[in-house]
Structures are given as C-alpha cells and as structure tokens.
Amino acid sequence: MPHIRSLTAAALFLVGTGAFASGPGENHGGEAYLDGGVFTYDVFEQSVDHVDLENCPTEFDPDVVFCRMTLASEMANIFVFAFDGDQPLLAVKSYELGEDFLPF
Structure with a gap:
C-alpha cells in the first residue's frame, strides 16, 4: 500500500548519521551538510543512485515538481x-x- 514517509526519516536514511557528527561549514572530505535541514536536489543528485522519472504520481502538480526514483528494501x-x-x-x-x- 502506498504511503508517505517522514522527510526527516528520509533525510536521515539518505545522508546517514555521520553528517550530524560535525556542524555546518565544516568539511572533512566530501560531506554535504544540510543548510537549515533542507535536503536539496543538488545533494540528492550527487549522493543517491536513482533514475529520472518522466512523470510524478498524479497527486503532485507537474508544473511545480519533478520526481526521481530509487529502489531499496523491496x-x-x-x-x-x-x-x-x-x-x-x-x-x-x-x-x-x-x-x-507505478500506477502513474
């Protein structure tokens, strides 16, 4: 059954706990600190294996958003x-x- 996951949980899952060991502005070799806790497409693009989708699920306005997909944990x-x-x-x-x- 489809469900929406918490953005906080997604950010923790994708970025990992190592990024929280130091603070913003510090760089120890490739970290991407989230400015204000915002997970941007630039960080996602560089750090998460994904495929580009031509369309998003129907509940999202295609003039306002774009979508990417990952496969993990079935x-x-x-x-x-x-x-x-x-x-x-x-x-x-x-x-x-x-x-x-993918019903959309």
Whole structure:
C-alpha cells in the first residue's frame, strides 16, 4: 500500500548519521551538510543512485515538481522535488514492488 514517509526519516536514511557528527561549514572530505535541514536536489543528485522519472504520481502538480526514483528494501521510493529555489525535497512516496507498483 502506498504511503508517505517522514522527510526527516528520509533525510536521515539518505545522508546517514555521520553528517550530524560535525556542524555546518565544516568539511572533512566530501560531506554535504544540510543548510537549515533542507535536503536539496543538488545533494540528492550527487549522493543517491536513482533514475529520472518522466512523470510524478498524479497527486503532485507537474508544473511545480519533478520526481526521481530509487529502489531499496523491496520498495520503489519516489522523491518529489520543487522546481523553485534550491529545489528542496517536498515528499517521499513509497510503493511495494509488484506488478502495479507505478500506477502513474
């Protein structure tokens, strides 16, 4: 059954706990600190293996957002980013893998 995951949980999962050991502005070799806790598309693009999607799930406005997908833990995870500004992550929608896992 599709569900929306907490953005905080998604950010912790994707960035990992090591990024929280130091503070913003510190660089010890490749870390990407989240400015104000915002997970942007730039950080996602560089750090998460994914595929670009031509369309997002139907509940999201295609004029406002774009989507990317990852596969992990037998789930298809759709990451929804805003076109505006620094392109922040707005939502993560997950689907169980199966015959109809991408209904959009």
